[in-house]
Amino acid sequence: MSLKSDGRDNVSGDEEEFRDACSRTNEEIVDELVNEQLKNLSVQSDDEKLKDLANGVRNDEPTTSRLNHSDEEEHEDFADCIDDIIDDEGLKEAERDLTDEQKKENKEKADKLKEQGNELFKDGDYIKASELYTTALMLCPVESYPNERAILYGNRAAAKMKLNSNKAAIEDCTKALLFNPNYMKALIRRAKLYEDTDKLDESLEDYKKIQKLDPSNQEAGQALIRLSEAINERNEKLKTEMLGKLKDLGNMILKPFGLSTNNFQMQQDPSTGSYSINFNQNPQ
Known part of the structure; x- marks a missing residue:
């Protein structure tokens, strides 16, 4: 006796992984981001503070999307394996429910992440530095601290320049200039990037x-x-x-x-810069 299958038992592993990915909530994605940074940060003395940061990130419900990548990937592949576009308008909307004190606390957490990102940048770890700048941008209040957000975008642009991710770096410079139109470092970086591209x-x-x-x-x-x-x-x-x-x-x-363009000669008027066309029956 043969058994018939409706095909549901033959779902491929790839399809199951895709369904699992689609079912993940924003909070789970943020948890993964913060936990990964907690594991990778070299400074362990502030572990408790960073755990507080994880709680703060979850409570603020930031809007962002990203893909995982291994530390062994080449820098030039960075732009293809991570999507770190931040929805500033979504963050602004979410921040309306925060008190001034909560906004100040989030700004202080963002400052700490920026400092750690700067250290990683100096050490040449541009991928992790960029990730920390991204998390800081998820925390730093949009309306209350525009200059601080401009600096974070500018710093992330500098990291992306080191990773040869020029298009993403231009976008970050542009974001920085939206928050501070006279931010000189962002202007200079974008000018160079534009020329290079x-x-x-x-x-x-x-x-x-x-x-x-x-x-x-x-x-x-x-x-x-x-x-x-x-x-x-x-x-x-x-x-x-x-x-x-x-x-x-x-x-x-x-x-x-029986004609060609050689039969027509264009002459420019030196006084006006305009052109006139003359017909020549027998061009030389």
């Missing part, structure tokens, strides 16, 4: 603001000259390529009539 116009605009805030900034002055020349060179190259494509298209259209 061939976003020359954006880089030029950042350096213009840097020079406006600090006219004595030599780096900004040199960058303005360098970028202006690079942008002009790029635009000329693009114009040449565009004219070449237009010429090829024109020759294709004119060929049935």
